[in-house]
Amino acid sequence: MKIEIIKGxxxxxxxxxxxxxxxxxxxxxxGVDGAIHRAGGPKILEECRAIRNRQGKCKTGEAVMTTAGNLPAKYVIHTVGPVWNDDKEKGSKLLSDCYKHCLKLAEDLKVKIIAFPNISTGIYKFPKELAGEIAVNEVRKFQSDIIEKVIFVCFDEENEEIYKKLLKPFKHQ
Incomplete structure (x- = not known):
């Protein structure tokens, strides 16, 4: 699986x-959530409401899928990252679960290219370095014959630099 970093x-x-x-x-x-809903249009919200009516709220670490509305993607995989509360062990496990569930759902949907934001590092205040380590580790250990590329889309330079540093040792593999 190829891994790419984009600031954008x-x-x-x-x-x-x-x-x-x-x-x-x-x-x-x-944050990302509002931007996706705004750019994707009302179809995403309509599908999210249907999911809520069927299953209730989405638990932290879990993931659900909708179509992508007006976005240039086929699907949006919605995952609920943990709010940082200084419990490194619990927070790390929940954030790991986000990536595992998203990748598994992507594979079930036959997704070849998936793009991730920096989950939980905005208003949820998860430490950016730790979040980056978890993201890179989970993607690197996920074995897939379907997913060809993972894109880490970094909103800011700080996250972009963290991901570049984390992926540098794997650049020539």
Whole structure:
């Protein structure tokens, strides 16, 4: 699986699936979540409401899928990252679960290219270095014959530099 880093806006990424750092309500919010809902249009919200009616809120670490509305992707995989509360062990496990569930769902959907934002590092205050380590580790250990490329879409330079540093040892593999 190829791994790429892009600094930019995840709503503009051409991929089979983009990941939304959602909140448990699935009804939109700030940051990446709000941007995806705004750019994707009302279809995403309509599908999120249907999911909520079927299963209730989305639990932290879990993932659900909608179509991508007006976005240049086929699917949006919504995952609820943990809010940082200084419990490194619990937070790390929940964030790991986000990546595992997203990748598994992407594989089930036959996704070849998936794009991830920096889950939980915005308003949820998860330490960026630790979040980056978890993201890279989970993607690197996920074995897939279907997913060909993972794109880490970094909103800011700080995250971009963290991911570049984390992926540097694997550059020539």
């Amino acid at each position: 806006d995840i709503t503009k990424i051409h991929a089979d699936a983009i990941v939304n750092a959602a909140n448990s309500s699935l009804l939109g919010g700030g």
